Amino acid sequence: MRFARLGPAGAENPVVIEGDRALDLRPITTDVDGAFLAGDGIARARTALAAGDLPELTDAAALRVGSPIARPSAVYCIGMNYAAHAAESGSEPPTELVMFMKSPNTVVGPFDDVAIPPGSAKTDWEVELGIVIGRRTERLVSPAASADHIAGYVVVNDVSERDWQLARSGGQWSKGKSAPGFCPTGPWLVTADELDPHDVRLRSFVNGEPRQDSRTSDLIFSIDTIVWQLSQYLTLEPGDLVLTGTPEGVALSGRFPYLTAGDVVELEVDGLGRQRQRYVAA
Secondary structure (H helix, E strand, O other): OEEEEEOOOOOOEEEEEEOOEEEEOOOOOOOOOHHHHHOOHHHHHHHHHHHOOOOEOOOHHHOOEOOOOOOOOOEEEEEOOEHHHHHHOOOOOOOOOEEEEEOHHHEEOOOOOEEEOOOOOOEEOOEEEEEEEOOOEOOOOOHHHHHHHEEEEEEEEOOEEHHHHHHOOOOOOHHHOOOOOOEEEOOOEEEHHHOOHHHOEEEEEEOOEEEEEEEHHHEOOOHHHHHHHHHHHOOEOOOOEEEOOOOOOOHHHOOOOOOOOOOEEEEEEOOOEEEEEEEEEO
8 A cells, every 4th residue: 555645734634545546544544653553554544445435535636745654753764774875985884783863853745845954065865765663663583573563665865964964963973864854755655565675776866867776685784684673772663764774876975066956856766656856045
């Protein structure tokens, strides 16, 4: 199934996307959030869809597309998880999982404008496959146990301000990761039963020119390993978002300029859709 949230920021309506139709989920839930996922919401939505209990949202095409999940309790990010990206960042591939966090209020719609922060000269793009957690997750016994805790997957842009992340970080990356709008997410939450995330293609483009092009099969730490390892150190809650890392081809490499007002970034992950943001002055 593909879930989306349509409407003005802060007042999105939850829907199921079926072909070219958006079917209203409000007969069974007020939102696609942690409570919905934890309460067997995907199965309830599937039952309601099969029974014809979800009316079509007839004005869907005219509505803004929001993030397909409501604000998560946490956004966890895995750094340098592609060897080539670690190299372009000037680092050796990690032997331990590198984790940092983005503020949950960075999560916005996939087509929303992104403001370049005042004083920023190094705003960068990063296409990533995102994991949406489906139920409370802690101390998993093995990577194989991770699949039962994953609700689905999304496209995410881990927008970064590299000077704040690295030179002005104080040793932590989150300062350069948490400006408003720095986590465009969606357009859809695709349920785990409809995607094999272990070998899908990720691509990004700036002003129509290709930048990143890789596959999740090149991840250093696999999808299942990420969730398992995180669960050893913290508790993942339903609706939490986990970013799995970005491949090479970002501005940090020195091969491409950083973003400026007027630039357009497009990102896609096979099976998860495509997003597009225009970058504007703050």
